[in-house]
Amino acid sequence: MEEKRFPIYRFWANWTQDNIDYKNGFSARVMYKEHQSDAELRVILEKMISGALEKDSVKGQNPKMVDSGFEFIEEESWCLRWFNHYTFNHFDTDEEAERSFNQFIYRKESQNLENGHYKHESSDSKKPFHCFMGAEDRWRWEVCRCEDCKGQGKITIDH
Numbered sequence: 585m586e587e588k589r590f591p592i593y594r595f596w597a598n599w600t601q602d603n604i605d606y607k608n609g610f611s612a613r614v615m616y617k618e619h620q621s622d623a624e625l626r627v628i629l630e631k632m633i634s635g636a637l638e639k640d641s642v643k644g645q646n647p648k649m650v651d652s653g654f655e656f657i658e659e660e661s662w663c664l665r666w667f668n669h670y671t672f673n674h675f676d677t678d679e680e681a682e683r684s685f686n687q688f689i690y691r692k693e694s695q696n697l698e699n700g701h702y703k704h705e706s707s708d709s710k711k712p713f714h715c716f717m718g719a720e721d722r723w724r725w726e727v728c729r730c731e732d733c734k735g736q737g738k739i740t741i742d743h
């Protein structure tokens with residue numbers, strides 16, 4: 585089966601706030617069906633920032649933005665989140681999804697090596713490194729059954 589790849593972007597923001605000594609912030613990768621324009625990406629970033637600043641842990645703590653931005657990462661078949669990867673569900677079966685994920689993992693392992701890293705760990709190489717968060721262990725894989733994934737037409741493999 586031919587692999588479907590989708591554009592992945594990263595959004596980030598860092599700020600200081602009165603009740604902590606270190607910087608607070610976020611860094612999130614998001615996959616889209618189509619490429620997004622800079623204007624669209626800026627709107628998404630602003631929404632993420634205002635959402636983050638509305639949280640109880642930040643609200644009223646005088647947050648001052650240090651830096652924020654977005655970048656195009658790559659077109660890929662799966663997108664990394666916190667101990668899972670997801671994509672738009674275009675598979676007929678879970679087995680098909682797992683075959684695609686397997687292909688993706690092999691590709692990322694060899695890219696890490698080509699970029700001067702270890703398979704599953706980064707070195708001091710400046711080239712891109714794909715973090716696996718446990719995805720290299722196939723026994724960890726579990727297809728998520730939650731309503732969020734279904735509702736958004738996504739399929740997530742937890743690991």
Ligand SMILES: [Zn+2]
Binds near residue numbers: 731732740
């Ligand atoms: Zn889910």
